[in-house]
Structure formats: structure tokens, C-alpha cells
Amino acid sequence: MAASCVHLAFLLCFMIPATIASPRSLRESPADASWPTTFFEVDRPLRPPSGSSGPCSTLLLSTSFGSTFAKPPATAAYSPPRCLAAAGGRASAISLAVLEWHATCRGAQLDRTFGVWLGGAELLRGSTAAPPPNGIVWSVSKDVTRYASLLAAGRSTLAVYLGNLVNSTLPGVYHANVTLHLYLRRAPATRPPPATAPADLVVPVSRALPPNGGGLWYQIQSATDVQSTSVALPSNTYRAVLELYVSSHGDDESWYTNQPGYRNGPFREVTVRVDGVLAGAAWPFPVIYPGGIYPLLWRPVAPIGSFNLPTYDVELTPLLGKLLDGKAHEFGFAVTNALDVWYVGANLHLWLDPGSTTTTAGLTSYVAPPANAASSQSGDPVDTHYQATANRTFSATGWVKSSYGNITTNATQTFGLEYTLTFETLDRTTVARAGVSATDHAGGVLYTEQTRRSFPLGWIYEQGRLTVTHGLDETTVAAGRWWTGPGYRSVRITQSSVVEDEEGGGKAWGVRQAYRYEATDGCYLRNVTSSGYGVVSDHSNKVCVKGGAVRATSAGDGAVRAALPAVAGAGKAAGLVRN
Numbered sequence: 131m132a133a134s135c136v137h138l139a140f141l142l143c144f145m146i147p148a149t150i151a152s153p154r155s156l157r158e159s160p161a162d163a164s165w166p167t168t169f170f171e172v173d174r175p176l177r178p179p180s181g182s183s184g185p186c187s188t189l190l191l192s193t194s195f196g197s198t199f200a201k202p203p204a205t206a207a208y209s210p211p212r213c214l215a216a217a218g219g220r221a222s223a224i225s226l227a228v229l230e231w232h233a234t235c236r237g238a239q240l241d242r243t244f245g246v247w248l249g250g251a252e253l254l255r256g257s258t259a260a261p262p263p264n265g266i267v268w269s270v271s272k273d274v275t276r277y278a279s280l281l282a283a284g285r286s287t288l289a290v291y292l293g294n295l296v297n298s299t300l301p302g303v304y305h306a307n308v309t310l311h312l313y314l315r316r317a318p319a320t321r322p323p324p325a326t327a328p329a330d331l332v333v334p335v336s337r338a339l340p341p342n343g344g345g346l347w348y349q350i351q352s353a354t355d356v357q358s359t360s361v362a363l364p365s366n367t368y369r370a371v372l373e374l375y376v377s378s379h380g381d382d383e384s385w386y387t388n389q390p391g392y393r394n395g396p397f398r399e400v401t402v403r404v405d406g407v408l409a410g411a412a413w414p415f416p417v418i419y420p421g422g423i424y425p426l427l428w429r430p431v432a433p434i435g436s437f438n439l440p441t442y443d444v445e446l447t448p449l450l451g452k453l454l455d456g457k458a459h460e461f462g463f464a465v466t467n468a469l470d471v472w473y474v475g476a477n478l479h480l481w482l483d484p485g486s487t488t489t490t491a492g493l494t495s496y497v498a499p500p501a502n503a504a505s506s507q508s509g510d511p512v513d514t515h516y517q518a519t520a521n522r523t524f525s526a527t528g529w530v531k532s533s534y535g536n537i538t539t540n541a542t543q544t545f546g547l548e549y550t551l552t553f554e555t556l557d558r559t560t561v562a563r564a565g566v567s568a569t570d571h572a573g574g575v576l577y578t579e580q581t582r583r584s585f586p587l588g589w590i591y592e593q594g595r596l597t598v599t600h601g602l603d604e605t606t607v608a609a610g611r612w613w614t615g616p617g618y619r620s621v622r623i624t625q626s627s628v629v630e631d632e633e634g635g636g637k638a639w640g641v642r643q644a645y646r647y648e649a650t651d652g653c654y655l656r657n658v659t660s661s662g663y664g665v666v667s668d669h670s671n672k673v674c675v676k677g678g679a680v681r682a683t684s685a686g687d688g689a690v691r692a693a694l695p696a697v698a699g700a701g702k703a704a705g706l707v708r709n
């Protein structure tokens with residue numbers, strides 16, 4: 131371990147232990163005297179489709195989390211809100227469902243992981259902020275419309291697990307409210323097209339509550355650990371998508387920075403197996419938790435994706451051929467190179483044929499070569515450059531015969547990782563592409579969706595100044611007779627956070643973040659700059675940049691990288707206020 135400090139970008143040796151050892155030794159700004167400070171993740175407002183009524187809001191759960199680590203989750207009985215029953219009670223009456231997490235904490239505490247489940251299906255996973263002693267408040271709003279069938283299904287149980295530990299140095303107790311906001315429309319007389327409508331059934335594929343409590347996620351503790359559950363699919367399923375929730379903790383919390391040869395290196399992938407056979411993968415976004423790398427970097431603007439972790443969809447429709455026999459099949463999960471511990475859970479989204487009780491299916495092609503991973507080092511022992519690359523391709527094609535006809539679905543995934551670490555810098559990017567296309571017997575396109583996600587992360591440490599740049603870029607192009615949603619959607623988020631030494635031993639810090647949502651159904655742009663605990667500027671508008679909303683192709687691979695050097699210098703431009 132000690133040897134790792136020689137090369138593992140020296141801020142990991144130099145800066146982090148100091149904060150872990152004494153989180154409260156950081157000098158707080160005078161503004162801290164007032165409580166609470168609002169922390170936030172830069173996101174876009176969720177807007178219901180036009181013609182919707184609402185919201186009708188229901189407080190589902192209000193509770194406190196003191197010493198809750200490894201205890202059973204807090205629970206509340208759930209029944210569909212009355213406004214939904216009044217609108218006919220059908221899932222299709224829900225035009226937008228928003229789950230709001232609103233929480234406070236007074237007193238210092240670490241960032242903790244929480245999950246929200248309905249009927250055992252995970253709806254939201256996040257990290258709490260890492261509160262300074264004076265207290266904070268934050269909230270998260272997540273679009274949960276894809277779980278409409280669960281929300282409308284009748285009585286069930288809402289569970290919230292937040293593994294907190296309280297003692298005299300970390301007295302912070304988290305108080306949280308979970309509220310559901312529903313926007314409704316008149317339920318359509320005809321069924322919405324299958325590619326646009328939420329699934330008819332959402333089946334949790336995760337851990338049953340163990341006797342001693344904890345979350346409902348699997349805990350994957352090593353590279354050879356495979357956790358699985360058996361599920362029998364309804365015999366008239368015609369489409370299946372597995373939604374993955376993943377987060378890394380403990381020894382693997384900051385896997386994405388690991389130099390090759392140290393702690394299993396910087397490459398992780400979550401693999402999905404059906405009856406032991408690879409069915410797809412997810413290469414995770416490197417979520418930095420609000421206490422990660424250097425906690426001041428994330429006050430008050432939280433790291434991208436930390437309050438509301440990204441999820442990953444794996445299209446399983448081509449593999450339905452072996453799943454429609456009415457028998458239980460094993461859905462398994464593993465994490466390549468994992469150290470203790472990854473929390474992994476999944477929801478199986480199933481679409482059922484309204485016109486038959488049995489569908490049939492077959493697999494026509496399956497190509498799943500192993501992932502490639504390589505690493506190297508160059509330079510002299512003092513100035514070593516570490517490099518790592520990895521890639522994977524996966525593709526499967528299968529047909530499903532239902533009352534919609536005999537439909538062939540092709541699903542492909544490609545992944546790539548590039549990683550470079552030097553004494554002062556880290557630069558890594560994961561690119562994940564997924565394509566799904568469904569065609570009818572005559573070759574007509576029912577549904578096609580191409581998604582490209584890119585996750586750049588870098589840091590530069592020089593002359594007492596650490597700059598961390600982080601990005602999430604996701605572009606989706608969709609079309610076809612079964613698709614009525616926006617043809618083009620793009621979210622591009624860049625965040626640049628700076629902390630530097632001050633004369634006299636204090637720290638100054640600031641964040642600059644840009645959020646761009648551009649889609650055929652509208653745009654939202656927001657720029658936020660903070661300095662210390664204060665927000666210096668926060669501008670947003672809904673103006674689509676000319677051409678931005680109708681552009682039909684995704685940004686080139688170079689786009690995010692090209693943006694990075696400009697953002698990297700943002701700390702200076704942000705005008706750090708010293709305190």
C-alpha cells in the first residue's frame with residue numbers, strides 16, 4: 131500500500147488523508163454560521179407533457195436516519211394516490227411521475243448511500259451530501275414515469291435504506307421526506323405505441339431483505355463474486371429491458387482513479403448473465419461522492435450524478451427465446467475487477483402482449499467476445515506515465531412472434547476506456563454505445579434507438595491547486611413506427627471544481643458547471659458558478675441554440691475532450707473568492 135503512494139497521483143497521498151483524519155479541521159467560511167446551506171446537483175426541471183393535470187403530491191415517507199447502518203430499511207405502506215384512482219387508476223393515465231427526495235442534516239456527517247424501493251423495485255439511489263457541522267438541506271427530483279405500472283399496481287411497501295452511523299464526532303442525523311408528484315392525462319383510448327409506453331410489469335431482480343437488514347441491493351465483494359436471482363417471465367412477454375443500479379463503496383469507492391497494478395486498476399464493468407450466459411454489460415459512470423477526492427470541491431455544488439445515480443439499460447429482447455418457457459431463469463450480476471464492495475440491483479421491465487397469452491421467440495445471432503483490457507507504463511521511475519485501455523463489443527439478434535407480428539430485434543453494445551495517469555494529472559474517458567432496432571417481417575422499422583454516452587474525468591494538480599473536471603454526455607437518436615417520443619435528445623454536463631492552498635493555511639474553492647439539454651421537444655441550458663459556499667452566478671434559459679434541437683447526429687467523440695482544456699482553466703475564470 132505504501133508503495134502506491136509513490137505514484138498514485140500524489141494528492142491521494144498528500145491531500146486526502148488529511149481530510150479523512152480530521153474532516154472538521156478545514157477552515158469554514160464565515161457564511162457557515164447561518165444554517166442550513168443548500169447543496170444541490172445541477173439538473174433540469176422536469177416538465178409534464180402539455181395537456182397534463184397536476185401535480186397531485188403525496189408524502190410517502192418522512193423519517194430520520196441515526197445509526198441505521200445494516201439495520202432494516204424504513205418502510206411505509208403504499209397505495210396509489212387517490213387522484214390516480216379518480217383518473218381511472220390505470221398506469222397509462224400517468225403522464226409524468228416525479229419522486230422527490232428532500233433531506234436535511236445538522237451536524238457533521240459523512241456522505242452515505244441510500245436507496246428507495248417500491249414493492250422491492252429500486253426507484254432511486256443516491257449519496258447524501260457530506261454535511262459540514264452547520265447543517266445542510268438538499269433535494270433530488272427524479273423522473274420515475276417508467277415505473278408507472280408499479281405506481282398504479284395497488285398496495286405495496288415503500289422502503290428507504292440509508293446506512294448512517296452516528297457518534298460524537300459525526301453527530302449528523304439525516305431527516306428525509308419522500309414525496310410522489312403525479313401529472314395525469316386522460317387515459318388514451320388506444321394503447322400507446324409499445325416503444326414509448328412504460329413497461330406493463332416491473333420485476334425487481336435484487337436481494338431479499340437479509341435478517342440483519344441493509345439495502346435490497348446485492349453486495350458484490352470480489353471479481354469472482356456472482357450474485358443472482360431466479361425469475362419466471364410471463365409467457366406473453368414480447369419485450370424485456372433490464373435496468374441496472376450500481377454503486378461502488380469501501381475499497382472500490384474510487385476505483386476510477388486506481389493506477390494499473392494498484393487495487394485491480396482503473397477498469398470495471400458490470401456484467402449481466404442469464405442462466406450463466408453473458409447478456410450485456412454496463413461500464414459505470416465514475417460517480418464521485420460528495421466526500422470524494424477532496425470534500426471542499428463539492429460544496430455546495432454536488433458532483434455529477436452523486437445525488438441521483440445514473441442507471442444503465444440492457445436490452446434483453448433478443449434473448450427471450452430461452453426465457454418464455456414458463457420456467458424460472460437465473461439473472462446474475464458480476465463486476466469485473468471488483469474489490470469489496472459494489473451494490474448492484476436491477477429491475478426487469480417487461481412488455482406483455484395484449485392480444486395473446488403466449489408469445490414465441492428465437493435467438494438468431496449472438497456475438498459476445500471477451501472484453502479486452504491492457505495497460506502499460508512509460509517514462510522514468512520519478513515521472514511515470516500509466517496508461518490503460520479496455521474495450522468490449524456485444525451483439526444479439528432474436529425474433530419474437532406476438533399479436534404484433536414476427537418482430538426481429540437487434541441489440542448491440544460497444545464500450546471503450548482510455549486512461550492516463552501521471553504524477554500531476556489524471557485523464558480518463560469511458561465511451562459506451564448501445565443500439566436497438568426492431569423490424570417487422572417486411573423489414574419495416576418499428577423502433578430504433580442509438581445511444582452514446584461519454585464519461586470524461588480528469589484532474590490536474592499543480593502549485594497547490596487541484597482542478598477536477600468531470601463530464602457526462604449522453605445523446606440518443608430514436609425513430610420508428612412504435613416511437614412517438616423526441617427523435618433527438620442530448621444531455622451534456624461539464625463540471626470543473628478547483629481547490630487551492632491559501633497563504634496562512636486555509637483553502638479556497640469554487641465550481642463552474644454547464645448543463646445543456648437539447649432535444650426535439652425543447653432545450654434547457656444552465657450555467658452555475660460557485661465560490662466557497664456561495665453561488666456566484668446561476669443562469670438558465672430554454673432557448674434552443676440554432677440547429678441544436680434538430681441535429682440528428684450525435685456529437686463526435688472529440689467533442690467532450692475538446693471542451694475539457696477550456697473548462698480546466700475555469701477555476702481562474704470563476705474568480706475564487708478567498709475566505
Ligand SMILES: *[C@@H]1O[C@H](CO)[C@@H](O)[C@H](O)[C@H]1NC(C)=O
Nearest residue numbers: 150240295296297298299300
Ligand atoms: C466516529 O466515526 C468516525 C468514522 O467512522 C471515526 O473516524 C471517528 O473516530 C468516530 N469518533 C468516535 C468518537 O468514535
Ligand SMILES: *[C@@H]1O[C@H](CO)[C@@H](O)[C@H](O)[C@H]1NC(C)=O
Nearest residue numbers: 189192232233234305306307
Ligand atoms: C417533511 O415534511 C414535514 C411535513 O410537511 C415537515 O414538517 C418536515 O420539515 C419535512 N422534513 C424534511 C426533511 O423535509
Ligand SMILES: *[C@@H]1O[C@H](CO)[C@@H](O)[C@H](O)[C@H]1NC(C)=O
Nearest residue numbers: 502503504519520521522546
Ligand atoms: C481493443 O483492445 C485490444 C487490446 O487492448 C486492442 O488490440 C484493440 O485494438 C482494441 N479495439 C478497439 C476498437 O479499440
Ligand SMILES: *[C@@H]1O[C@H](CO)[C@@H](O)[C@H](O)[C@H]1NC(C)=O
Nearest residue numbers: 490492529530531536537538
Ligand atoms: C420469425 O422470423 C424469423 C426470422 O425471419 C424466423 O426464423 C422464424 O421462424 C419466424 N417465427 C415464426 C414463429 O414464424
Ligand SMILES: *[C@@H]1O[C@H](CO)[C@@H](O)[C@H](O)[C@H]1NC(C)=O
Nearest residue numbers: 495525526527540541542565
Ligand atoms: C445489428 O446491428 C448492428 C449495428 O447496427 C449491425 O452491425 C449488425 O449487422 C446487426 N445484426 C443483425 C444480425 O442484424
Ligand SMILES: *[C@@H]1O[C@H](CO)[C@@H](O)[C@H](O)[C@H]1NC(C)=O
Nearest residue numbers: 644655656657668669670671
Ligand atoms: C453558459 O455559458 C456559455 C459559455 O460561456 C454561454 O455561451 C451560454 O450562453 C451560457 N448560457 C446561459 C444560460 O447562461
